[in-house]
Amino acid sequence: MEASTTLRPIDRVAAERATGIAGAPSILWVGRLNANKDPLTVLAAFERSLDVLPGAQLFMIYGGGDLVRVVTERIRASERLVRSVRLIGSVPHADMPAFYSAADLFVLGSHHEGSGYALLEAMACGCVPVVTDIPSFRVITDGGSLGASWTPGSVSRCAATLVQAAKGDLALTREKVRAHFERALSWSAVGHRAKEAYEDVVARRRLRTQTARPPL
Numbered sequence: 772m773e774a775s776t777t778l779r780p781i782d783r784v785a786a787e788r789a790t791g792i793a794g795a796p797s798i799l800w801v802g803r804l805n806a807n808k809d810p811l812t813v814l815a816a817f818e819r820s821l822d823v824l825p826g827a828q829l830f831m832i833y834g835g836g837d838l839v840r841v842v843t844e845r846i847r848a849s850e851r852l853v854r855s856v857r858l859i860g861s862v863p864h865a866d867m868p869a870f871y872s873a874a875d876l877f878v879l880g881s882h883h884e885g886s887g888y889a890l891l892e893a894m895a896c897g898c899v900p901v902v903t904d905i906p907s908f909r910v911i912t913d914g915g916s917l918g919a920s921w922t923p924g925s926v927s928r929c930a931a932t933l934v935q936a937a938k939g940d941l942a943l944t945r946e947k948v949r950a951h952f953e954r955a956l957s958w959s960a961v962g963h964r965a966k967e968a969y970e971d972v973v974a975r976r977r978l979r980t981q982t983a984r985p986p987l
Contacts, residue, residue: 775957776888780872780896780949789866792873794828794855796937799874799898801867801889802881804836809880809924811838814845814852816929817878821851823934829856829878832870871896875941878933879903882923887911894952897945901929901936911956917948 780786787793798817802808810831817829833839846852862870871877877893877900884907890900891911900918902908909915919936921928936944 774886774888776892776895778868778871778892778895781868783872786869786873789869790830790873791857792828792830792870794875795826796824796828796875796941797873798827798829798876798878798901798933799870799893800829800831800833800878801870801893802833802879804831804833804838804842806838807882808836809882810836810842811845812924812926812929813878813880814842814856815926816933817856818849818852819926819930820933820937821855824937827855827933827937830859830870830874831856832859832862832867834861867892868896871898874898876901876918876933876936878929879908880923880929881905881908884908891952891956894948894956897949899936899941899944899948901932913951913955917951918944 792799800810800813804810814829817827821827831842843858846856846858871893874893875898877890877898879887879890879902881887881903883905887902887907890902890908894900894911894917900908900912900920902912902918902920903923904915904920905923908920912918912920919932921932
């Protein structure tokens with residue numbers, strides 16, 4: 772990662788009270804509603820997962836996107852989604868730690884991303900990732916070992932992965948996610964790796980310069 776975040780978790784009870792986030796499990800989406808992030812696949816998968824997770828609730832935070840109307844209509848067309856999905860819309864960034872801290876799982880259906888700052892912020896607050904198996908997300912989730920991943924565009928795999936993650940030890944996974952963030956994704960970790968990279972470049976240039984000098 773080329774950057775990090777200063778967001779940190781807050782008390783979970785206070786976070787739930789402030790945001791209204793609840794559910795068994797509570798699932799959070801943070802991202803624009805567009806074809807790349809693929810909210811329609813996530814909604815279809817979430818609807819299917821309700822067969823096994825009838826108490827699940829999905830909360831969607833987004834700042835626009837060309838699929839807002841389509842997503843709204845898709846939810847209205849399903850009684851199960853009407854009961855279980857809440858479209859929140861835009862949220863001030865300063866309020867995001869409460870949402871990340873209150874939710875059990877973080878879901879995104881991206882087909883490609885340059886990095887993944889919403890995922891990074893979610894993990895900084897201990898929210899367990901259930902995201903697509905794409906290169907940038909694999910880097911952030913320690914090779915996919917934290918949380919669970921699924922094939923982009925696959926409703927069946929997303930649904931199965933949501934159920935798998937919800938049935939796991941979420942409290943323990945939250946601790947692992949937070950520990951990994953501090954160890955590998957925090958600003959101090961990013962700075963340390965950048966320093967090592969710069970030192971390596973300088974050392975290589977010095978070596979090339981010494982090798983290129985003509986003999987006396």
